[in-house]
Amino acid sequence: MKKNGHAKVLDCTIRDGGLVNGWDFSEEFVGAVYRSLSAAGVDYMEIGYKNSPELIHVPNAGPWAFLDEDLLRRTIGEKTQTKLSALVDIGRVDENAIAPRADSYIDLIRVACYIKDVDKAIELATKFNRMGYETSVNIMAVSHARENDLNEALERLNESAVDLVYIVDSYGSLVGKDIEYLAAKFEKFAPDKTLGIHTHNNLQMAFANTLLACDHGVTFVDTSIYGMGRAAGNCPTELFIGYSNDPRHDVRPLLDVLERQFIPLRERVEWGYTIPYAITGLLDEHPRTAMALRSSPDKDKYAEYFEKLTTVETHTSHL
Amino acid sequence: MKKNGHAKVLDCTIRDGGLVNGWDFSEEFVGAVYRSLSAAGVDYMEIGYKNSPELIHVPNAGPWAFLDEDLLRRTIGEKTQTKLSALVDIGRVDENAIAPRADSYIDLIRVACYIKDVDKAIELATKFNRMGYETSVNIMAVSHARENDLNEALERLNESAVDLVYIVDSYGSLVGKDIEYLAAKFEKFAPDKTLGIHTHNNLQMAFANTLLACDHGVTFVDTSIYGMGRAAGNCPTELFIGYSNDPRHDVRPLLDVLERQFIPLRERVEWGYTIPYAITGLLDEHPRTAMALRSSPDKDKYAEYFEKLTTVETHTSHL
Numbered sequence: 001m002k003k004n005g006h007a008k009v010l011d012c013t014i015r016d017g018g019l020v021n022g023w024d025f026s027e028e029f030v031g032a033v034y035r036s037l038s039a040a041g042v043d044y045m046e047i048g049y050k051n052s053p054e055l056i057h058v059p060n061a062g063p064w065a066f067l068d069e070d071l072l073r074r075t076i077g078e079k080t081q082t083k084l085s086a087l088v089d090i091g092r093v094d095e096n097a098i099a100p101r102a103d104s105y106i107d108l109i110r111v112a113c114y115i116k117d118v119d120k121a122i123e124l125a126t127k128f129n130r131m132g133y134e135t136s137v138n139i140m141a142v143s144h145a146r147e148n149d150l151n152e153a154l155e156r157l158n159e160s161a162v163d164l165v166y167i168v169d170s171y172g173s174l175v176g177k178d179i180e181y182l183a184a185k186f187e188k189f190a191p192d193k194t195l196g197i198h199t200h201n202n203l204q205m206a207f208a209n210t211l212l213a214c215d216h217g218v219t220f221v222d223t224s225i226y227g228m229g230r231a232a233g234n235c236p237t238e239l240f241i242g243y244s245n246d247p248r249h250d251v252r253p254l255l256d257v258l259e260r261q262f263i264p265l266r267e268r269v270e271w272g273y274t275i276p277y278a279i280t281g282l283l284d285e286h287p288r289t290a291m292a293l294r295s296s297p298d299k300d301k302y303a304e305y306f307e308k309l310t311t312v313e314t315h316t317s318h319l
Numbered sequence: 320m321k322k323n324g325h326a327k328v329l330d331c332t333i334r335d336g337g338l339v340n341g342w343d344f345s346e347e348f349v350g351a352v353y354r355s356l357s358a359a360g361v362d363y364m365e366i367g368y369k370n371s372p373e374l375i376h377v378p379n380a381g382p383w384a385f386l387d388e389d390l391l392r393r394t395i396g397e398k399t400q401t402k403l404s405a406l407v408d409i410g411r412v413d414e415n416a417i418a419p420r421a422d423s424y425i426d427l428i429r430v431a432c433y434i435k436d437v438d439k440a441i442e443l444a445t446k447f448n449r450m451g452y453e454t455s456v457n458i459m460a461v462s463h464a465r466e467n468d469l470n471e472a473l474e475r476l477n478e479s480a481v482d483l484v485y486i487v488d489s490y491g492s493l494v495g496k497d498i499e500y501l502a503a504k505f506e507k508f509a510p511d512k513t514l515g516i517h518t519h520n521n522l523q524m525a526f527a528n529t530l531l532a533c534d535h536g537v538t539f540v541d542t543s544i545y546g547m548g549r550a551a552g553n554c555p556t557e558l559f560i561g562y563s564n565d566p567r568h569d570v571r572p573l574l575d576v577l578e579r580q581f582i583p584l585r586e587r588v589e590w591g592y593t594i595p596y597a598i599t600g601l602l603d604e605h606p607r608t609a610m611a612l613r614s615s616p617d618k619d620k621y622a623e624y625f626e627k628l629t630t631v632e633t634h635t636s637h638l
Binding site for chain 2: 208256259263302
C-alpha cells in the first residue's frame with residue numbers, strides 16, 4: 001500500500017449487503033452508516049443500485065435497490081467529503097431516466113458486467129461520463145473469464161473514457177497468487193486506468209487479497225462493514241480502516257455503528273463464512289446453490305451438499 | 320506450496336480449541352475427530368496438553384489438558400497413519416513422568432515458549448528427542464520478539480536436536496509482508512530445521528498467512544476444524560485440506576464431522592472473528608482482555624473497549 005500511496009476506500013455495505021436482506025434498511029440505519037463512514041475517512045459509500053424498476057423486477061425490494069434523488073437527499077442531508085456511488089447492471093438501467101451529476105447526490109456510477117458484455121458496459125459508462133459522473137466498469141466473475149477475452153476487454157477499457165476498472169472475485173475463489181497474476185494483467189493491459197478490487201470471503205481471503213492487491217498496483221478497494229455482503233460477504237471495512245496507516249482513517253466511528261446497528265442486524269440476517277460458501281469458493285462456483293441451502297432446513301448438511309455439487313458430471317455421463 | 324512439495328498438516332482442534340471450552344470434549348467427540356482427520360489425510364492430530372497436574376492448576380479442566388496413556392488408548396483405539404501430538408509448556412511439565420515414545424501413543428511433543436525461555440525449551444525438547452519423540456519448539460508471540468533475541472534463538476535452535484521450529488502468530492496480528500519477512504528470517508538463521516507456522520484469525524488472515532508461508536519455505540502447518548481455537552481461532556482445516564492439491568487429502572470426512580459435531584458445539588461455545596479480537600489483533604496485543612469482554616455483559620461495547628485499550632498510556636502519563 002505504501003508504495004502506491006494510500007488506497008481509496010469504497011464501502012458497499014448497503015448495496016452488496018442489500019443482497020442479503022432485500023435492501024430492507026431504514027433511512028435511519030443508512031444515515032448512520034453514512035455519518036460513520038464519513039467520520040472514519042472512507043472516500044465513497046455505495047448506497048445501492050440505480051437500476052430501473054421498469055427493467056427488472058425484484059420482489060419486495062427495499063428502496064436502496066432503486067435509488068431516487070428524494071430518498072438520497074432525505075437520508076444523507078448535508079453531504080460530507082464522502083462521495084456517493086451507485087451500481088447499475090447492463091440491460092437493467094434506463095440511462096435516460098438518470099439526472100446529470102450536477103442535479104444528483106450521486107458522484108460515481110459503477111457498471112457491473114460479465115466479460116461478454118464489456119462493450120455494452122463501456123458504451124453505458126461513457127454516457128455517464130458525459131453526464132459528469134465518475135465511472136467504473138466492474139468485470140464480474142473474473143475467475144471464469146477466458147484469458148484472451150479478458151486481455152482484449154482490458155485493452156478496450158484502457159482506450160475508453162471509463163475512470164476505474166475493477167477486479168471482481170465474485171465467487172470468492174481467488175488466493176494470493178491469483179491476485180498477483182490478475183493485478184499484473186490488469187496493469188499490463190489497462191495501464192492508464194485506476195484499478196480497483198472487490199473481494200468475497202468464501203475462503204477467508206477477502207482482507208488478505210485486498211491488502212495484497214494494494215501492494216500490486218490496485219488503488220481503489222471495496223469493503224463492507226462487518227463484511228456484510230452476499231453469501232460469505234466482503235472485506236471488512238473495520239479491518240481495512242483499522243489496519244491502514246492513512247492519517248485520514250479512524251476506526252472508532254465504525255466500532256460505534258457496528259455495536260449499535262450491525263450486531264442487532266446480524267442476529268436476524270446471516271452473512272459471512274459458513275461451510276457451504278467455503279465449498280462454492282473451493283469449487284470456484286457462484287454461491288447461489290449455497291444461498292439456497294442456507295435458506296432451507298438442510299442448511300448444515302454439508303457432506304450431502306458437497307456430494308451433489310461434485311457428482312453432477314458423473315450422473316450426466318450416464319445419460 | 321508446490322515448489323516445496325506438499326506441507327504436513329497438524330490439526331490442533333482439541334488442544335487449541337480446548338482453550339475455548341476448558342477441554343470439555345467427550346471421548347466420542349475426540350475419537351470422531353481422529354477418524355475424520357485420518358480419513359482426510361491429516362498427518363498429525365494434537366490431542367491436548369501433556370503438562371503435569373502437579374505443576375499447573377487448571378480449574379475444571381477436561382482430561383485433554385493432562386493427557387494420559389489410558390485415555391489415549393481408549394479414545395483412539397487402533398492408530399492410523401495420523402500421528403498424535405501433545406503440547407507442553409516450559410515449567411509446567413515433569414519430563415520424568417513421561418513414558419518413552421515406545422510405550423506411548425504420542426509421536427510428537429511440542430514445547431511452547433516465549434523467546435526468553437528458548438534455552439529451557441531446547442533443553443526440554445532435547446530430553447524428549449532422547450526418549451524417541453519427534454520434537455518441536457514453538458516460539459510464541461513472535462510479533463513481540465526483539466530482532467536480535469530472535470536471531471540468536473534461531474541460531475541456537477539450528478544447532479540443537481529439535482526437529483521442528485514454529486513461527487507462532489499468537490496475537491493474530493501479522494499480515495502477508497510480516498509472514499514473508501519472518502519466513503525468510505527463520506530460513507536464514509535456522510536453515511537445517513523444518514519450519515512450521517501457527518496462525519490466529521483476528522484479522523481474518525489465518526488461512527492466507529498459512530498459504531503464503533508455504534510459498535516461502537514453511538512445510539508444517541497448524542490448522543483446526545472450523546478454525547476452533549482460542550479467541551479468533553486458527554486456520555480452518557477444511558480450507559487448507561479443501562484447497563490443497565495433495566492427492567492424499569480429502570475434504571469430505573471433515574464436512575461430515577463438521578455438521579455432526581462442530582455445528583452443535585458452536586451453538587454453545589464461541590470462537591472466531593469478532594470485533595474485540597480484531598481490535599487486539601490490530602493493536603498486536605494478547606487477546607485476554609477481549610476474551611474477558613466476550614464473557615461479560617458488555618461483550619458488544621466495542622467503542623468503549625477500544626477507548627480503554629488505547630488511552631491507558633495517556634492516563635498513566637498523568638500520574
